[in-house]
Amino acid sequence: MQTASTNIGERMGRSQELSDSKRGPMIGGQLCNKSIRDISWLLNIPRSTVSGIITKWKQLGTTATQPPSGRLCKLTERG
Template structure:
């Protein structure tokens, strides 16, 4: 018995990005992004985002240090 992923692979393997886009009715840029993500990370799962910027006293201290070293 074949699984759904086997059937999809048989249909989409060896197809171009444009052909996959037309078959699935999604944008070429989306297909390209998914393929790139798979090749780089080996997964299509969402990855953690970058940490939030500093806020509060730490931000004010860092900001004032940057201002004092800037030469106009």
């Protein structure tokens, strides 16, 4: 019998995104001078994810998902 996993890293695939309710505590921890390692341990989220979100917040001032860079693909009907 398998038990439900509590580690977000095991449940979250590459295509899924963190909700704002998960991103907010990361920024709050940074503002309280907690280390990335401590924030990662408290929230049970990988350090690389915490680091990336905090870096994006420092550079852009937001944690919202940005649109992809580069030219977008056009879907055209070819006959």
